[in-house]
């Protein structure tokens with residue numbers, strides 16, 4: 133095992149390690165001999181140098197997503213961007229209407245923000261996806277009302293890696309003058325992001341999903357046609373009043389460099405990652421009762437969300453001591469509910485409990501994939517030998533016909 | 540969440556995995572939980588003519604703590620009379636395995652399983 137740093141990291145959708153090139157740039161913005169100044173200090177060279185680096189990073193973000201640099205607002209991450217976008221636009225537009233449309237498969241940073249707005253008197257419609265995870269455009273159209281002010285649909289789903297057809301959704305929203313917000317935390321470096329083609333008005337980004345540092349993100353706020361939002365954090369009036377707080381130069385520089393690398397290397401990187409992901413899936417294909425969750429084609433290259441029926445996800449992860457993955461099983465969280473994303477796709481609770489999410493990335497190797505296959509197969513076999521459900525399945529008993537003593 | 544040593548030990552080397560013929564008169568079978576809830580335990584006991592549990596086997600679908608709880612239970616019930624086995628409390632299982640609060644339901648399930656197995660055995664006599 134000495135070849136690997138164990139546990140092997142296959143949880144890139146949760147977060148990524150910082151690319152060494154990014155770390156190098158960040159380190160130049162911290163100490164006395166570096167660019168440590170406050171970018172808002174207008175009166176001396178330390179401030180100007182920092183402001184320059186912030187401007188360059190802003191330019192990198194804009195270029196990566198097809199925006200103008202004046203449309204980028206720095207935040208602490210996609211959670212804050214989602215809060216600022218949805219609350220900010222909901223509040224600004226509340227005289228026009230108080231209805232918001234989103235999906236059941238969104239990240240909690242969107243769903244819980246919507247819940248908060250419901251407590252404030254807004255009305256929210258949570259749409260079901262189709263079985264493959266995609267939004268049915270007719271379902272969207274049917275949900276829109278005269279008082280709908282915001283549609284919020286994520287680009288790439290964090291659990292399944294499924295990619296929504298944003299251009300089609302954007303077209304529908306633009307026609308009806310509805311603000312279109314997109315959580316694109318999982319997109320950069322995995323799929324082309326183009327705010328013009330998608331006709332989005334507000335778009336949330338995060339650095340740490342793309343080999344940048346944690347604690348920094350951005351919100352795209354469209355200028356033409358102009359989209360207005362109410363600030364959620366008040367103070368020194370930074371970021372044109374939309375988000376106050378001293379700009380963290382090192383974080384911003386890190387995000388800029390991470391997005392530059394993502395933009396320039398995405399093509400080659402995705403090809404390599406897709407090959408590895410396909411190799412991983414090929415390693416499981418001949419097993420019985422294995423199901424991929426979400427559409428396999430409309431999905432980012434690095435994601436394999438897969439259910440091994442009749443074994444429970446958390447115990448499976450316990451067996452995978454040398455592979456770091458995540459599971460849709462309830463046992464991984466404090467609640468007893470399995471993944472709400474998989475449930476929304478119409479997956480049974482059992483299959484949701486039996487799911488593993490492998491997400492591979494920049495530093496994944498073929499040898500690591502092979503080891504993950506070997507260990508996963510051994511673990512599934514061991515746990516099926518332990519599973520009364522597997523016995524019943526093998527005896528031809530239909531588990532749906534059993535009356536369970538639920539607790 | 541990190542697992543305690545005792546849970547890991549039972550998980551790595553589960554005791555008494557397997558099954559008996561449920562139709563046998565000397566066998567009591569308890570199956571509790573539901574796939575939808577993420578755990579199902581099947582506990583079986585083999586009872587001698589003297590009313591003492593001679594052997595026990597289990598199979599469990601569930602998290603590591605559920606597997607450990609049922610594995611431990613099979614060790615504990617062996618050699619006990621049915622009345623003694625009925626006295627096994629989930630709190631004792633949770634304590635022995637040092638289960639964290641979110642895993643207490645696994646020990647509750649194990650307690651339910653032994654009771655269900657005993658009920659099944661007694662209903663057959």
Ligand SMILES: Cc1ncc(COP(=O)(O)O)c(C=O)c1O
Nearest residue numbers: 209210211239241290315317338
């Ligand atoms: C889809 C999605 N949205 C939002 C977030 C939150 O991002 P951040 O950690 O930058 O706040 C995440 C990551 O957890 C995510 O996957």
